[in-house]
Amino acid sequence: xxxxxxxxxxxxxxPKEVLQQAASEMLDWHGSGMSVMEMSHxxxxxxxxxxxxxxxxxxxxxxxxxxxxxxxxGGGLGENAIVPMNLMGSRPDxxxxxxxxxxxxxxxIQEAAKYAKVNVAASAQxxxxxxIPDVSxxxxxxxxxxxxxxxxxxxxxxxxxxxPDIAERTAGAPIVADMSSHILSREIDVSAYGVIxxxxxxxxxxxxxxxxxxxDDLIGHALPCCPSAFDWKKIADNxxxxxxxxxxxxxxxxxxxxxxxxxxxVAALEQRNIEKAQxxxxxxxxxDFYESRVEVPFRSRxxxxxxxxxxxxNAAFLAEAREHGLIQLKGHKSVGGMRASIYNAMPxxxxxxxxxxxxxxxxxxx
Amino acid sequence: xxxxxxxxxxxxxxPKEVLQQAASEMLDWHGSGMSVMEMSHxxxxxxxxxxxxxxxxxxxxxxxxxxxxxxxxGGGLGENAIVPMNLMGSRPDxxxxxxxxxxxxxxxIQEAAKYAKVNVAASAQxxxxxxIPDVSxxxxxxxxxxxxxxxxxxxxxxxxxxxPDIAERTAGAPIVADMSSHILSREIDVSAYGVIxxxxxxxxxxxxxxxxxxxDDLIGHALPCCPSAFDWKKIADNxxxxxxxxxxxxxxxxxxxxxxxxxxxVAALEQRNIEKAQxxxxxxxxxDFYESRVEVPFRSRxxxxxxxxxxxxNAAFLAEAREHGLIQLKGHKSVGGMRASIYNAMPxxxxxxxxxxxxxxxxxxx
Numbered sequence: 216x217x218x219x220x221x222x223x224x225x226x227x228x229x230p231k232e233v234l235q236q237a238a239s240e241m242l243d244w245h246g247s248g249m250s251v252m253e254m255s256h257x258x259x260x261x262x263x264x265x266x267x268x269x270x271x272x273x274x275x276x277x278x279x280x281x282x283x284x285x286x287x288x289g290g291g292l293g294e295n296a297i298v299p300m301n302l303m304g305s306r307p308d309x310x311x312x313x314x315x316x317x318x319x320x321x322x323x324i325q326e327a328a329k330y331a332k333v334n335v336a337a338s339a340q341x342x343x344x345x346x347i348p349d350v351s352x353x354x355x356x357x358x359x360x361x362x363x364x365x366x367x368x369x370x371x372x373x374x375x376x377x378x379p380d381i382a383e384r385t386a387g388a389p390i391v392a393d394m395s396s397h398i399l400s401r402e403i404d405v406s407a408y409g410v411i412x413x414x415x416x417x418x419x420x421x422x423x424x425x426x427x428x429x430x431d432d433l434i435g436h437a438l439p440c441c442p443s444a445f446d447w448k449k450i451a452d453n454x455x456x457x458x459x460x461x462x463x464x465x466x467x468x469x470x471x472x473x474x475x476x477x478x479x480x481v482a483a484l485e486q487r488n489i490e491k492a493q494x495x496x497x498x499x500x501x502x503d504f505y506e507s508r509v510e511v512p513f514r515s516r517x518x519x520x521x522x523x524x525x526x527x528x529n530a531a532f533l534a535e536a537r538e539h540g541l542i543q544l545k546g547h548k549s550v551g552g553m554r555a556s557i558y559n560a561m562p563x564x565x566x567x568x569x570x571x572x573x574x575x576x577x578x579x580x581x
Numbered sequence: 582x583x584x585x586x587x588x589x590x591x592x593x594x595x596p597k598e599v600l601q602q603a604a605s606e607m608l609d610w611h612g613s614g615m616s617v618m619e620m621s622h623x624x625x626x627x628x629x630x631x632x633x634x635x636x637x638x639x640x641x642x643x644x645x646x647x648x649x650x651x652x653x654x655g656g657g658l659g660e661n662a663i664v665p666m667n668l669m670g671s672r673p674d675x676x677x678x679x680x681x682x683x684x685x686x687x688x689x690i691q692e693a694a695k696y697a698k699v700n701v702a703a704s705a706q707x708x709x710x711x712x713i714p715d716v717s718x719x720x721x722x723x724x725x726x727x728x729x730x731x732x733x734x735x736x737x738x739x740x741x742x743x744x745p746d747i748a749e750r751t752a753g754a755p756i757v758a759d760m761s762s763h764i765l766s767r768e769i770d771v772s773a774y775g776v777i778x779x780x781x782x783x784x785x786x787x788x789x790x791x792x793x794x795x796x797d798d799l800i801g802h803a804l805p806c807c808p809s810a811f812d813w814k815k816i817a818d819n820x821x822x823x824x825x826x827x828x829x830x831x832x833x834x835x836x837x838x839x840x841x842x843x844x845x846x847v848a849a850l851e852q853r854n855i856e857k858a859q860x861x862x863x864x865x866x867x868x869d870f871y872e873s874r875v876e877v878p879f880r881s882r883x884x885x886x887x888x889x890x891x892x893x894x895n896a897a898f899l900a901e902a903r904e905h906g907l908i909q910l911k912g913h914k915s916v917g918g919m920r921a922s923i924y925n926a927m928p929x930x931x932x933x934x935x936x937x938x939x940x941x942x943x944x945x946x947x
Contacts, residue, residue, distance in 0.1 A: 461789025
């Protein structure tokens with residue numbers, strides 16, 4: 216079999232070593248006689264897996280002690296409701312400021328409006344989500360309940376490369392960041408955020424696990440309508456065991472965290488991710504055959520949407536890519552074109568193979 | 582290694598063949614070059630897995646065409662909120678009738694009260710949840726929104742062995758059944774219920790997957806506060822792909838469904854489950870050393886809580902059981918004692934090994 220490189224936007228490629236270990240331990244985890252899937256979540260075996268996963272994630276992101284790491288269900292889309300349900304209880308009449316930078320923040324805005332007044336402080340819709348509106352132009356509230364950002368737009372390929380400096384203008388309102396598709400791909404200052412959340416199925420593990428990192432003072436303000444199973448206070452008080460957590464997903468995430476540490480941690484990964492993204496964007500910018508529609512300063516290192524100028528070649532591109540072992544390159548149906556997602560587990564060789572193929576394809580069809 | 586028999590109440594034992602297949606396919610599913618965990622949920626590979634799982638479950642339970650099979654997240658505890666959120670939109674002032682038969686229905690009652698008026702139509706709390714109150718004594722509403730039952734109480738070991746005949750007294754209100762811990766263990770008439778739901782982690786697969794079987798006319802009545810990601814209408818309209826489903830859990834569930842079919846289906850499993858339960862209850866009833874506190878007609882075939890008359894021997898019992906490869910037998914902390922969960926994947930030999938050990942332990946310590 217040719218080497219396969221999987222550019223899916225998520226669920227996405229996982230480190231081969233992680234899958235190999237999971238396969239080898241499937242029937243008997245560490246001599247317990249059980250698969251991880253068969254363990255009571257309250258037994259000592261799974262508790263050790265859970266504790267290690269939380270500790271390793273805390274290490275990897277240098278999560279301060281006054282933040283809780285919660286393992287949840289429901290994905291990013293679920294969290295779009297669960298976040299306002301958890302934060303609006305103390306100030307139900309306050310406004311949520313939200314910045315519209317692409318498809319995912321758009322969904323968050325729609326959903327939050329079911330639970331609170333929403334102020335769209337800025338929107339890049341008018342220019343096709345090719346840039347992030349300048350922070351100086353954001354129309355922020357004087358004292359919003361919180362400010363919501365999607366710091367990496369998986370579909371539109373737009374990424375925040377720094378934390379917007381808005382504390383003074385918003386009376387120190389917490390920033391809530393949907394980091395689903397770039398968490399652990401770069402160093403971040405957790406203390407700059409009130410809440411960080413993300414579905415696991417991009418850079419962390421399998422679909423069905425959601426991670427939330429929440430500052431202590433933001434826990435305990437749930438609306439009465441918030442389901443107990445999604446109430447951060449109940450979850451935090453019970454060590455993410457209020458209801459049965461997605462145990463196997465947490466186990467795989469834990470293996471990914473260990474793999475990240477062996478790679479040198481997030482700083483080392485970030486360097487590799489910069490290199491991978493440069494290689495691919497250089498290829499896109501070096502020819503008129505392909506096109507990136509995102510302005511340079513806002514380009515995502517994780518999700519690279521691009522277009523063939525002659526879209527009649529799309530089907531041939533995808534078919535030939537597949538023959539070269541380069542799969543799941545089709546763009547999201549809402550924007551068309553192509554998309555290469557190059558998460559942590561995508562090796563540089565995968566991006567090199569893609570670039571080599573793209574150049575070959577361009578020269579054959581120019 | 583001795584054969585291990587795992588009596589966990591959930592997450593619980595899975596068929597060894599299923600785990601073997603999952604291990605062998607972990608790095609490359611059917612020549613796709615991908616693990617199932619790495620597949621886009623919208624790609625043809627995962628779509629085929631999803632379709633087969635839904636079809637096989639429909640076959641196994643003879644689910645009529647006017648019922649949707651939904652794959653969700655959030656577990657039974659999440660569904661305690663999600664069910665009223667989905668059913669109360671059209672009649673927000675109606676009452677939910679609920680029957681209190683143990684710990685799980687108790688939790689459902691508490692949670693439902695956040696979304697609607699609840700009438701506890703009957704409760705077995707007064708007699709320690711040792712029986713199901715006689716249907717003739719249920720204090721039902723004339724036209725409740727629905728009637729909620731937990732048809733197998735995992736902690737208390739009480740099971741409904743027939744569907745209560747209440748349609749006339751409730752103006753045909755739909756019965757909503759939490760079948761988490763006995764779904765697929767016995768034949769059921771799906772058409773007798775409006776909604777059947779359950780967490781997967783007992784008889785179906787890994788934790789993190791929840792299954793709901795919902796009659797068509799009960800879809801589309803969500804309360805405004807229902808999160809989109811848990812709105813049955815959105816989920817049904819999108820083939821359980823409104824948000825990213827727990828793909829690996831669905832894959833494992835699909836393998837379990839195929840295993841069930843190879844065993845002869847639910848009818849064959851039910852016979853085996855009757856045999857296993859008889860063996861264990863006969864052991865309990867044949868001696869004064871052990872005690873089952875559930876009255877005979879209401880005893881669960883899946884979850885068998887029992888007590889040593891001399892509770893000072895509990896620690897020795899668990900330690901010696903473990904030496905015999907019989908694990909996770911400790912009772913739930915809320916009720917103490919022991920509990921043997923003997924789901925579909927527990928072979929008769931496992932129950933025989935337990936009974937042999939129990940008799941040996943009793944004779945040594947009498």
